[in-house]
Amino acid sequence: MTANWQGNGGLVAATVLGLVLLLALPQIVDPVMMIELTSYVIMAILALSLGLIWGYGGILCFGQSAFFGIGAYAYAIAVINFGDSTIPLLLSIIVPGLFAALLGYFLFYARITDVYFGVITLTVTLILYKVMGATSGSQYVIGAAPLGGYNGIPAVPPLNFPGRPELALSFDGLFYLSGVTLLAVYVGLRLMLKSRFGQVVVAIRENERRAELLGYDARFYKLATFAIGGAIAGLAGCLFANWGMFISPDVFGLAQSAQVIIWVIVGGTGTLLGPIVGCFAIQWIATKLGAQQLLNANLVLGTILIGFVLLVPKGVVPTIGDALRRLKFCPYVAPLVEQRRVP
Template identity: 50%
Template structure:
C-alpha cells in the first residue's frame, strides 16, 4: 500500500463515525481486522499457519479482564494483555521451531493449544478458580471488569466514539509496525525463510529464532485485539478459544488475500459485516455461509480480494499507458507527414 492509499484509509477510518452512527459495529470490525492482520503477517510472510490463533486472542482477553479486576484500571491490564500472549507464544514457538517440528505437526500443536485452553476455561467454575480478586467463572466467563479508561484516572472511561478511535489508531499503528517489519532486513530474511528455510539456515541465519520472534509478535497483536474485544463485549468467555474462532480468522485471511497486509483486514471487515448481518436471523447457519464463501473465493478469486484488485489496477494502468503511447506515436507520425508534405 502506497502512502497515499494509507492516508486515504486513515481519513476514511477517521470519518466513519460521522457517516455511520453505529460505532458499535465499526469498532468490532476494526478489532477483527487487527486479529486478521496478526495472522496474515505470520502466515503470509513467514509461512507459519496457526490453526489455533484464537488461543492468543482469548489469552489477551482473559489477561485484560483478570488484570483489570485486580489493578482496578486498564492501562496496566492492556500492557499485560499484549505481554502474556507474546510470552506464551515465545515459549511454545521456541519448543516447536527449535524442535524442528514440521508444518503439519505445527498446525496440530497450535490447534491443540487452543482446544486445551477452551476445555480448561470451561472447567473453571467455582470459587476455587480465581486469580486474585478475579473469578474465572467457567462457561459463564468473567463479566463486570473495568473498561478502557484515561491513564491515571480509572473513573474516566473511554467508550462509544472515543473508544472506536482508540481501536482505529491501534489498528493503524499495528499496520505500520507490520509494514516496517516486512521492509526491514528482518522481514526480508523472513521472506527468505518462507521460500526456503534450509537455504536460509545454510546462509547462517538462525531460522528458529526468526520464526519464534514473528510468532510472538503475531500473538502480541492478537492479544491486543482480544483485549479490545473484551472491552467491546464487556465479558470474556471460553468461546474466545473455540475452534470456530480460529477457523474464521483463517477464512478472513484467505478471502482477503494471503501474502498482503491489507487483504486480511479487508477480508475481516467484509466477512465480519456479513456475519453480523446474518446474526440477526436464524434461518441460515453462519458457519455454512462462511464455508460457502470460502469455497467460492478459492474458486473465483484464488489469490484473494486484495491481489485481484491490485492486478486489475495494474492492467488498467498498462492499458492507459499503452493507449497514451499509441496516441503519442500517431501525433508524431502526423507531424512528420505534415512536414514531409510541405
C-alpha cells in the same frame, strides 16, 4: 521486490485512507452499526496478526485465537485486580507474546513445521478452551477476579487514561482507539517488513534452507515473528474484552480459530491489506445474513467461502493487485495490494 514496494507511496496512501475512514465513519454511520464496526476493527487486528505469521512468516497457525483469548483474559483479570488499566493493557500484549514465544520455542527448535504445527497450535487452543471452561466455582479466583468457567468474566472494567481510573474510555473512544491501533499495527508491520528483519522473514518463508546457508538461524526469526504475531493478537483480545465488557472461553473455541483463517484466505495471504479486507467483508456478510430469516446464514456463508476458494484462490486483494498491475493502474494504489505470496 519493486521500487513501488520499496517506496512509501503505498504506505502513505494507506495511512491517509485509514485516517479518513476513522474520522468519517462515526459521522455517517448509525450508533448500532458503530458497535458492529468497532468489533470488525478489533477482529481485523487479530486477522492482521495471522496475516503476518502465515502470509509472511509462512507459519500456518490454527490457534491464533489462543493468543487473542490469553490477551483478553490477561487484561480482564489484571484490570479487575489493579483498577487502573495501564498495566493490564501492557500485560495483554506481553503475556500472549511470551506464551507464543514459549510455545514457538518448543515447536521451531524441534523443527516442527507445516501441518504438524497447525495441529499442535489448534490443540493448544482447544486445551485452553477446556481448561478455562473448567474454572467455574468460587475456588477459581485470581485475586479479586473470578474466572467463571464457561460463564466467563462479566463486567470487565474499560480502559482508562493512564493513571486515571475514573476517566474511562467511552464507546466512541474505543472505536477511535481500535481504529488507531489497527492503523498503527498495519503501518508498524509494513515498516517491519521493509526492514532487514522483515526481508529475512520473507526470505525464510521463500526458502528456509537457503536462508540458513546464508547465515540466518531460521528458527530464531520464525520464533520472533510468531511472538510478535501473538502479542498483536493479545492486544486485539484486550480491545475485544473492552468491546463486550465480557470474556468467556468461547474466544478459544474452534469457530473462533477457524474464522481467523477464513478471513485471511478470503482477503489473501502475503499481503497486510488482505486480512483486513477479508475480516471486514466476511463479518459484514455474516451480520447481514444473521439479520434475515429467509436463508440459513451458515449455508450461505459456506457457499460463499467455497466459491471464493474455487474462483479466487489467491484471495481478493492479491487478485485485485494483479489486475491493477496488468492495467498499470495508479502507482499509489498498486503498492497497497502489492504482495509477497506464499509459494
